[in-house]
Amino acid sequence: MMLIRPIKRQDKQALLQLAAKTGTGFTSLPQNERHLTARIERILATWEGEAALSDQGYLFVLEDSATQKVVGISAIEVSIGLNDPCYDFHVGTQVHASKELGIYRQMKKLSLSNDHTGHSELCTLFLDPEYRKNKNGQLLSKSRLLFIAGFKDKFSDRIISELRGVHDQQGESPFWESLGRHFFAIDFTEADYLTGIGKKSFIAELMPKHAFYVDFLTEAAQNVIAEVLPSTLPAREILESEGMRYEGYVDIFDAGPMLEAYTKDLRIVKKSRLRQVKVGATELLGEQALLISNDQYQDFRAILGSPLIDRSNIYLTQEQAQVLSVLDGEKLRIVPLFEKENNL
Template sequence: MMVIRPINRDDKQALLHLATKTGIGFTSLPNNEQRISDRIERMIATWEGSAPLHEQGYLFVLEDSVTKQVVGISGIEVAIGLTEAWYDFRVGTLVHASKELNVYTQMPTLFLSNDHTGNSELCTLFLDPDYRQGKNGHLLSKSRMLFMATFEDKFADKLIAEMRGVSDENGHSPFWESLGRHFFAIDFSEADYLTGIGQKAFIAELMPKHPFYVDFLTDEAKAVIAEVHENTLPARKILESEGMRYEGYIDIFDAGPTLEAYTKDLRIVRDHETRRVAVVDDAEEGVTPLLIGNQSYQHYRAIVANQPYTRDEILLTAEQADALNVTAGEVVRIAPLFAREKHHGLG
């Protein structure tokens, strides 16, 4: 059984192993032991209640309950940009008009922006390629939203998710080559690594503050604006199915889209329900794949299961109850795993 749980210090080597598989453009899980150790400590401090707001964040791992192997990771940052400026480009429009010349031109532009400062962020979603099957990706991504639904007061009203933009296996980013390289004079892979290990000051120091005209970029660069890396397309589709949308903001390095939504409008946050646990030896499979999570903050657990339920209770096997760290009579939160599912008032 695959189980979501909070990260702990013993997971460091598993994260370092996953970091070797992410590839260029995945900045939030750098292959850097000190950076990963520091982040784990920051997450633990958040769960223990000792982290200030600007340092608060959560990391969850996807673990095989039989082998105890960690095969995926996903995260939430509580409030971005409070100590280091959070940069992205806002895709806008400038109009050039002259009545005398009978000219009216709308020019797409890129404005350097800090508009998402203070928002919460879904981040660091990575699943081992060997486990990209079944419902593992959905569990890894959507369990964060069920956690937010359970502890809604700990997050901002608005939520974003930066999507990895287009680059090839050699670290070539068309957008970077057309724009970023002119100001930073380094390879995209190096800039990507520096941001991943927290050295972001150079962005503020070197990036000009004036708007750019999109038409001055190469055709190759223009074509990848707000497009995602091929490996990121499933993650984008999952988030969009839950109500997140591209609203005109892109990454300043690779032009990947930023998806956003009000936290309360996420399907899982809006439509989840609670049920009391009944532990049974066996039960017929239900018709709806469910995302099921306990209500323990520090010992959070979530699974996916096709379990039958009524308006009052849900039937769990002893193995499932153990995986969720719950006993008979306790309350769990449930939501259909997929937005199209509707059953017993859920969805």
């Protein structure tokens, strides 16, 4: 059975192995042991109630309960941009018009922005390629939203997710080559890595402070604005199915899209419900796939399953109850895995 649980210190080596597989553009999981150690400690301090708001975050791992192998990671940052500025580009419109000459033109422009300061962020979603099957990606991504549904008071009323933009197999980004290189004079992979390990001051120091026209970029760069890698498309589709939308903001390095929503409007936050546990059920299945979690803050657990449910109860096998760390009579939070099955 595949299980979502909070990060532990002993997971560090497994995460370093996952980081080695992420490839270019995965800023939030650099292959850097010191940075990863510091992040794990910051996350544990959050769960223990010892982290300041600006440092709070949550890391979850996907574990094969049969082998105890960690095969995926996902995260939530509680309030971004409070310690280090959070930068993105806003894709806006500039109008040029002359009645005398009969000219009217709308031109896209990019403006440096800190508009998402203080928002919560879904980030660091990565699943080992060997485990990209059996709805594991759905569990890894959506379980974060079930955690938010259970503990809404710990998060901002707005939530975002920045997705990887387009780059080639050599790690080169058309957007970076057309824009960023002129200001930074370093490779995209190096800028991406420096950002990932927290060295972000160079962005403020070197990025252009004034808006500039998209038409000045190469055609290749223009074509990748707000686009994602094919491997990132499933992650985008999952978030969009839960109510997140592109609202005109992109990453300053590769122009990957930023999706956003009001936290209360996310499907899982709106539609999840509590049910009382009845342990000892047989393998009889219900009619729909469910995302299931306990309602324990420090010992959060989530799985996928299709147990029988009614208006008050959820009927679990002994194995499911053990993996979720719940006893007969306790409460579980459930929601249909897919919107089309939203019938509780």
